[in-house]
Amino acid sequence: xxxxxxxxxxxxxxxxxxxxxxxxxxxxxxxxxxxxxxxxxxxxxxxxxxxxxxxxxxxxxxxxxxxxxxxxxxxxxxxxxxxxxxxxxxxxxxxxxxxxxxxxxxxxxxxxxxxxxxxxxxxxxxxxxxxxxxxxxxxxxxxxxxxxxxxxxxxxxxxxxxxxxxxxxxxxxxxxxxxxxxxxxxxxxxxxxxxxxxxxxxxxxxxxxxxxxxxxxxxxxxxxxxxxxxxxxxxxxxxxxxxxxxxxxxxxxxxxxxxxxxxxxxxxxxxxxxxxxxxxxxxxxxxxxxxxxxxxxxxxxxxxxxxxxxxxxxxxxxxxxxxxxxxxxxxxxxxxxxxxxxxxxxxxxxxxxxxxxxxxxxxxxxxxxxxxxxxxxxxxxxxxxxxxxxxxxxxxxxxxxxxxxxxxxxxxxxxxxxxxxxxxxxxxxxxxxxxxxxxxxxxxxxxxxxxxx
Amino acid sequence: xxxxxxxxxxxxxxxxxxxxxxxxxxxxxxxxxxxxxxxxxxxxxxxxxxxxxxxxxxxxxxxxxxxxxxxxxxxxxxxxxxxxxxxxxxxxxxxxxxxxxxxxxxxxxxxxxxxxxxxxxxxxxxxxxxxxxxxxxxxxxxxxxxxxxxxxxxxxxxxxxxxxxxxxxxxxxxxxxxxxxxxxxxxxxxxxxxxxxxxxxxxxxxxxxxxxxxxxxxxxxxxxxxxxxxxxxxxxxxxxxxxxxxxxxxxxxxxxxxxxxxxxxxxxxxxxxxxxxxxxxxxxxxxxxxxxxxxxxxxxxxxxxxxxxxxxxxxxxxxxxxxxxxxxxxxxxxxxxxxxxxxxxxxxxxxxxxxxxxxxxxxxxxxxxxxxxxxxxxxxxxxxxxxxxxxxxxxxxxxxxxxxxxxxxxxxxxxxxxxxxxxxxxxxxxxxxxxxxxxxxxxxxxxxxxxxx
Numbered sequence: 001x002x003x004x005x006x007x008x009x010x011x012x013x014x015x016x017x018x019x020x021x022x023x024x025x026x027x028x029x030x031x032x033x034x035x036x037x038x039x040x041x042x043x044x045x046x047x048x049x050x051x052x053x054x055x056x057x058x059x060x061x062x063x064x065x066x067x068x069x070x071x072x073x074x075x076x077x078x079x080x081x082x083x084x085x086x087x088x089x090x091x092x093x094x095x096x097x098x099x100x101x102x103x104x105x106x107x108x109x110x111x112x113x114x115x116x117x118x119x120x121x122x123x124x125x126x127x128x129x130x131x132x133x134x135x136x137x138x139x140x141x142x143x144x145x146x147x148x149x150x151x152x153x154x155x156x157x158x159x160x161x162x163x164x165x166x167x168x169x170x171x172x173x174x175x176x177x178x179x180x181x182x183x184x185x186x187x188x189x190x191x192x193x194x195x196x197x198x199x200x201x202x203x204x205x206x207x208x209x210x211x212x213x214x215x216x217x218x219x220x221x222x223x224x225x226x227x228x229x230x231x232x233x234x235x236x237x238x239x240x241x242x243x244x245x246x247x248x249x250x251x252x253x254x255x256x257x258x259x260x261x262x263x264x265x266x267x268x269x270x271x272x273x274x275x276x277x278x279x280x281x282x283x284x285x286x287x288x289x290x291x292x293x294x295x296x297x298x299x300x301x302x303x304x305x306x307x308x309x310x311x312x313x314x315x316x317x318x319x320x321x322x323x324x325x326x327x328x329x330x331x332x333x334x335x336x337x338x339x340x341x342x343x344x345x346x347x348x349x350x351x352x353x354x355x356x357x358x359x360x361x362x363x364x365x366x367x368x369x370x371x372x373x374x375x376x377x378x379x380x381x382x383x384x385x386x387x388x389x390x391x392x393x394x395x396x397x398x399x400x401x402x403x404x405x406x407x408x409x410x411x412x413x414x415x416x417x418x419x420x421x422x423x424x425x426x427x428x429x430x431x432x433x434x435x436x437x438x439x440x441x442x443x444x445x446x447x448x449x450x451x452x453x
Numbered sequence: 454x455x456x457x458x459x460x461x462x463x464x465x466x467x468x469x470x471x472x473x474x475x476x477x478x479x480x481x482x483x484x485x486x487x488x489x490x491x492x493x494x495x496x497x498x499x500x501x502x503x504x505x506x507x508x509x510x511x512x513x514x515x516x517x518x519x520x521x522x523x524x525x526x527x528x529x530x531x532x533x534x535x536x537x538x539x540x541x542x543x544x545x546x547x548x549x550x551x552x553x554x555x556x557x558x559x560x561x562x563x564x565x566x567x568x569x570x571x572x573x574x575x576x577x578x579x580x581x582x583x584x585x586x587x588x589x590x591x592x593x594x595x596x597x598x599x600x601x602x603x604x605x606x607x608x609x610x611x612x613x614x615x616x617x618x619x620x621x622x623x624x625x626x627x628x629x630x631x632x633x634x635x636x637x638x639x640x641x642x643x644x645x646x647x648x649x650x651x652x653x654x655x656x657x658x659x660x661x662x663x664x665x666x667x668x669x670x671x672x673x674x675x676x677x678x679x680x681x682x683x684x685x686x687x688x689x690x691x692x693x694x695x696x697x698x699x700x701x702x703x704x705x706x707x708x709x710x711x712x713x714x715x716x717x718x719x720x721x722x723x724x725x726x727x728x729x730x731x732x733x734x735x736x737x738x739x740x741x742x743x744x745x746x747x748x749x750x751x752x753x754x755x756x757x758x759x760x761x762x763x764x765x766x767x768x769x770x771x772x773x774x775x776x777x778x779x780x781x782x783x784x785x786x787x788x789x790x791x792x793x794x795x796x797x798x799x800x801x802x803x804x805x806x807x808x809x810x811x812x813x814x815x816x817x818x819x820x821x822x823x824x825x826x827x828x829x830x831x832x833x834x835x836x837x838x839x840x841x842x843x844x845x846x847x848x849x850x851x852x853x854x855x856x857x858x859x860x861x862x863x864x865x866x867x868x869x870x871x872x873x874x875x876x877x878x879x880x881x882x883x884x885x886x887x888x889x890x891x892x893x894x895x896x897x898x899x900x901x902x903x904x905x906x
Contacts (some may be wrong), residue, residue: 003564003565003781003782004500004502004503004561004564004565004781004782005500005565006495006496006498006499006500006503006561006565007496007498007499007500007548007549010496010497010498011496012493012494012495012496012562012565012566013493013494013495014493014566014569015491015492015493015576018491018492018493018494019492021494022492033814033844034839034842034843034844034845035839035844035845035846036816036819036844036845036846038468038471038815038864039468039471039472039475040465040466040467040468040471041465041466041471041474042459042465042466043459043460043463043464043465043595044463044497044551044581044583044595045459045460045463045517045583045594045595046459046460047457047458047459047460049457050457050459061522062522064498064519064520064522065519065520066517066518066519066520066551067517067518067519067520067543067546067547069514069515069517069585071539072539072543073537073539073542078534078535081531081534081535082531082534082535084526086524086525086526089526090520090525093520093546094520095460096460098497098519108457108459109465111456111457112456112457112458112459112465113465113467116467118859118860118863118864120849120860122846123468128497130497130498132522141498142496142497142498150849153849153850154850155849155850157822157828157847157849157850158849160832161847161849164836168839274829275828275829275832278829278832278833279832279833279836280833280836328456328457329456329457361486362491363489366489369610375610375728376727376728376731379613379728379731379732380731380732380733383617383732383733386487386488386621389487390487391486391487391488391489392487392488392489393488393489393575394610394614396573396603396606396608396610396611396614397606397607397608397610406571407571407573410571411491411571
């Protein structure tokens, strides 16, 4: 048969890559736990009724659907088949799909388990998601999300905690980031103030281009989107908004004085900034009005994290959604969450070469195999080392010395133990340090000591 | 909308269940690493061309197939649709499927990456697999396998290592097990000796019933399967095989003296038993001729682990397959592997209540929230505790004291810190032990000390 392959947009992970990925997952998991988040997992497959209609029309198309088992054509007429209405037909052929993100399954989880959960519920979840997106650099069809959410509490302290988590995670990684913060209510307030409530997206997209195209072009773009000159005039202080976060907030307070919602957004941000100041953040924190991520979804804070030293999209994002579980019939449960993109963080750490050198924990020592007699002699010693928690291998067959040493080399094993006639007679081991080349004859206890350190 | 649900045969895992599952995965992973195995991961989806035909006709039916994206009817004629040949049509509608086990994807991995791999390759893999089986107690449609395999070495030392791993894993779990061992070559030898090569399965199935139905009925069953009286007579010493493993091997040597293959199987087992004796196993190890697991698949050793104190199928299994990668065009690569069934082990640990009490690591301390002023005051203290690696929460809003205490209770948080007017004035914290009810006023450093211990 021909050379096997894997589906496009998916990846195999080698032991070296797994070590790096585990470093990422472990770091994020440790911080989540430190902040009191508790892990759940949900099935890879959800009923399509749970997933459909939650990610927009485009999202529905990107869902991987699973063909029903058994006679999947049962109940479908010939007419329906030859009609070739693929969207409709898919609903008959498939009742399950692979999860598209962790948020909708979490909302479903909260509704199904609401009687077992103590609210506020701080949950984290680290699992793969699947999207039938066109694969490209940095975009995969199977990738991992690392989500932390708090549901059942309106308090802004939750936003503060999530921002502290982002600060802590990237500090541990050694990645310099800018954490950007916005509030949906401020965006609403701006649109309301200039009388263009339905143009929020156009406005934020245009403002975002200020650095690249300059004020004149931004104003031209706004006009081209049908925003009247008077409204554009009113927008000027917002387009040109600069200074510290506090200065920006002061400007906004003036501009938005006619919008109750806008002022509420400003107040929320003020409280968040204030609390964060008290604790002290190490990352740069910036009020960024161009942050319009998930605009139709978030109702309060919008969070995004950008790496400062690598050109890549946002590596973490989140925000508050006031009615997470309403789609499943449970009203009034507010949530706020943050999602770390493990695959992009993987790329950033690779580019900046920031993996700690000891993140890859290999076998510590390899016992060379000289044959039956020696094998029998060293097996209890190998066992003893393992009982001392030293990752130990014994080469499985008496291959040529060169082959065994080269095996140790390729697998980055730090030490090799050689036991031949002499060693057996003297009840000693020859321990070779594969990095320095140094060789020593030791008794077992000394050997355990060296290898444990 | 109606109450949401999840697909049958799948499960949500609560924080308590996740803690238990992580304990299982972590224990197995630690032992794998201790024995020098290196982790890989493969995609959840494989091309159907990789999966089909590898698990028998029944297995093909149990594969979850993924509907192609876009116009999945393209290239399919109306006739093909209305023909309703569901098997054939599935091949046109779907080109991908969810992995059914970890072995076939691993074989595919080895072939694709053979130039990057140093053989012998000791790999482990802990990932979910999916089967469209009829769900029932203890059988799920999504479940985790924990596999360790060594490929590219014929040495029996590999079998020895895998048996030591099984011994170590179940010793760590505190589960009393019987590790059963057989060899495909011995089964072949028996069938060859009595001239009934194609009846191996019937013979092992009948022998397996000795305890339940007695010798007479076993012989009747053999006769009913078309095995001649002479052959049944020859089988008597094997059906009645008893004694120590060594005694069994001696009997087999006599019975199988005419079969080269059979004797080779005996020799292999002798070497494995001998090596294991040198190291010393804690679990019971038994030569069990009725072990016929994966008969068409394994070519040498067959391994199975049974829990002694719980009625449940095998909780771990494995064996040697001499031509793992041949199905993908790479000949002559032998492998031997073992697979731990995490979901059954989960059930056994639950039934025997063997989870270590500290396997569930919760938040250590909750700060009660009295309002704005206190919140601002305690945030830096909370931060300090977290910097000292103490899992800390602050209740997100100034709810009633009773509600906050009950939150700590439900989440099994060991300590609560109370900071009100008095504590703020005196620069102290009141630390309450939620188990003993004991309460103390401490300065921060003392508090860190208590909580770190």
